[in-house]
Amino acid sequence: TRHCSSFGPSHSIQRERQRYQKQRRVRVRLRRHDDAMPFSSSSPGASSRVYTGGVGGGYAVVLDGWVQRRSDGEWTWEEKDDDSPPSSVVVVANVDDDDDASVYLPTARATPTLPSGTFRPKQSLGQNFLRDGNTVARIVRAFIEGGGDCRRRRTMRAVELGPGAGALTDVLVPTLLGSGGGRVEGEDDDVLGAAADDFRCIEIDARSVELLRGKHPNLVVIHEDVLRVDYRALADDGEGVTSGDDDDDIAEDGMGGDMSKVEDIGRLSGRCRHPTGMTTTTIPLSIIGNLPYYITSQILFALADASHSDSVKSATVTMQYEVGRRLVASTSTKDYGILSVVFQLYCTSVKMHFKIPPTVFYPQPKVDSALMGLHFAGSELLRRRLGGVRPRDLRSVVTSAFRQRRKTVRNGLRRLATEVYKGDADRVSNFLNGAPGPLPASVGKLRDEEGDNVALSQELPSDWASKRPEELTPGQFVEIARMLYGPAADDFDEEDGDGARVELGNKVWRKLKHGSN
Numbered sequence: 001t002r003h004c005s006s007f008g009p010s011h012s013i014q015r016e017r018q019r020y021q022k023q024r025r026v027r028v029r030l031r032r033h034d035d036a037m038p039f040s041s042s043s044p045g046a047s048s049r050v051y052t053g054g055v056g057g058g059y060a061v062v063l064d065g066w067v068q069r070r071s072d073g074e075w076t077w078e079e080k081d082d083d084s085p086p087s088s089v090v091v092v093a094n095v096d097d098d099d100d101a102s103v104y105l106p107t108a109r110a111t112p113t114l115p116s117g118t119f120r121p122k123q124s125l126g127q128n129f130l131r132d133g134n135t136v137a138r139i140v141r142a143f144i145e146g147g148g149d150c151r152r153r154r155t156m157r158a159v160e161l162g163p164g165a166g167a168l169t170d171v172l173v174p175t176l177l178g179s180g181g182g183r184v185e186g187e188d189d190d191v192l193g194a195a196a197d198d199f200r201c202i203e204i205d206a207r208s209v210e211l212l213r214g215k216h217p218n219l220v221v222i223h224e225d226v227l228r229v230d231y232r233a234l235a236d237d238g239e240g241v242t243s244g245d246d247d248d249d250i251a252e253d254g255m256g257g258d259m260s261k262v263e264d265i266g267r268l269s270g271r272c273r274h275p276t277g278m279t280t281t282t283i284p285l286s287i288i289g290n291l292p293y294y295i296t297s298q299i300l301f302a303l304a305d306a307s308h309s310d311s312v313k314s315a316t317v318t319m320q321y322e323v324g325r326r327l328v329a330s331t332s333t334k335d336y337g338i339l340s341v342v343f344q345l346y347c348t349s350v351k352m353h354f355k356i357p358p359t360v361f362y363p364q365p366k367v368d369s370a371l372m373g374l375h376f377a378g379s380e381l382l383r384r385r386l387g388g389v390r391p392r393d394l395r396s397v398v399t400s401a402f403r404q405r406r407k408t409v410r411n412g413l414r415r416l417a418t419e420v421y422k423g424d425a426d427r428v429s430n431f432l433n434g435a436p437g438p439l440p441a442s443v444g445k446l447r448d449e450e451g452d453n454v455a456l457s458q459e460l461p462s463d464w465a466s467k468r469p470e471e472l473t474p475g476q477f478v479e480i481a482r483m484l485y486g487p488a489a490d491d492f493d494e495e496d497g498d499g500a501r502v503e504l505g506n507k508v509w510r511k512l513k514h515g516s517n
């Protein structure tokens with residue numbers, strides 16, 4: 001037991017005690033799990049003791065925190081190195097100054113509240129709710145470990161896509177926003193740290209929105225189609241709603257009619273504003289979600305586009321197992337396709353955390369699922385990998401090649417080349433039979449000096465056009481696009497060859513339709 005030293009000298013115990021006393025306090029019975037996996041990605045070997053316990057069907061979350069002794073009512077700061085679990089704990093999951101991420105480890109085993117008593121799941125909205133607390137805990141843990149970067153929560157902005165009845169949200173709220181569920185106006189942004197707008201949810205189903213706003217009054221729940229969300233605006237602390245030029249992308253069900261949508265967007269602008277009116281800066285988003293599977297790839301492509309403006313840095317999301325396999329597929333496998341090329345090029349890491357069986361959902365889907373972790377490369381590295389090639393040109397090459405994946409690349413690209421060269425047969429033939437040029441300076445540097453995994457396999461073999469598309473690496477597709485289109489003439493900086501000024505575009509990959517990937 002240690003007394004408040006982690007808060008530094010400027011905070012008196014008294015002041016902190018009052019603050020916690022003002023908050024909603026939850027007493028829980030705790031069970032110690034010696035077998036539980038400590039969270040320690042940044043500090044390997046760090047040990048942590050994990051306790052779990054249920055709170056009225058919800059979750060007991062993190063166990064370091066202020067504990068009121070029964071004997072004299074005195075408050076003490078309990079830390080994980082205390083061998084015996086306290087018999088009751090005030091759950092305070094939100095201790096900002098502690099550098100040990102294990103503080104934020106959610107270990108819930110309780111069953112999430114299902115909407116069965118409240119509303120019927122809609123198949124048309126891909127509503128398969130998580131019903132297993134253990135899976136919820138594993139997902140949130142992977143998010144915090146991999147994408148959340150919770151130790152720097154003041155510079156973290158988490159967004160949950162499709163929160164539904166709140167299986168993940170109910171754990172994320174106390175973990176990210178604190179036991180009070182968010183910021184209290186007028187409080188300093190110091191010890192309790194995270195402001196309420198550090199965690200937002202986007203949900204299309206009005207019934208879920210109402211449920212979640214009721215459960216978590218300080219959480220920003222955006223009633224919107226996830227395919228209309230402007231991630232850049234969210235990262236900039238704006239409203240996060242597109243101007244409506246994407247109407248063909250809007251899911252048809254769930255908005256409850258035009259008027260309610262307009263109303264909700266109106267309300268949203270108020271809700272999204274920072275509670276204190278403070279000016280905020282751009283903070284790349286950490287995305288979490290048990291995705292609606294009918295639009296998984298559109299969501300993923302929209303995230304890739306958002307990484308052009310550095311608006312999204314990571315995504316920890318569930319999806320059909322088959323789609324997850326395509327994201328991580330190696331060349332020359334049947335799963336390798338557009339998704340593999342795009343995300344292996346756009347990310348520094350794409351990982352399948354674990355497979356998820358249908359039984360942990362209600363209702364049960366017909367397919368297996370997987371939790372995937374994506375870390376986006378960001379615009380600077382992406383530009384260097386592209387070395388002057390525009391993403392929209394790459395998209396044309398990749399989609400044309402994979403549209404006819406049994407054909408050779410030469411045959412798959414003939415029509416596109418004819419279009420690009422406006423029917424000039426000589427140029428088409430030169431391209432399709434041409435020898436690849438040298439790698440641009442930016443890619444060569446990435447390969448030789450930095451060992452970048454994309455650049456390492458970017459060089460095209462001389463017989464590239466006789467290959468099948470699944471035999472070519474993401475970097476090799478970039479090189480084919482360069483051969484076909486050349487580097488973007490207007491904005492490619494020949495001098496340093498790093499393509500630093502190439503316009504990456506706003507809506508490039510999200511234009512791909514279902515089934516084309």
Ligand SMILES: C[S@@+](CC[C@H](N)C(=O)[O-])C[C@H]1O[C@@H](n2cnc3c(N)ncnc32)[C@H](O)[C@@H]1O
Pocket residue numbers: 125126127128129130131161162163164165166167168202203204205208224225226227251289290291292293295
């Ligand atoms: C698979 S459920 C996940 C629910 C909840 N997170 C859970 O794990 O139990 C997908 C959620 O996404 C929501 N959803 C479906 N389509 C959406 C869209 N276009 N925009 C926003 N949310 C959507 C559904 O209403 C549903 O709540």
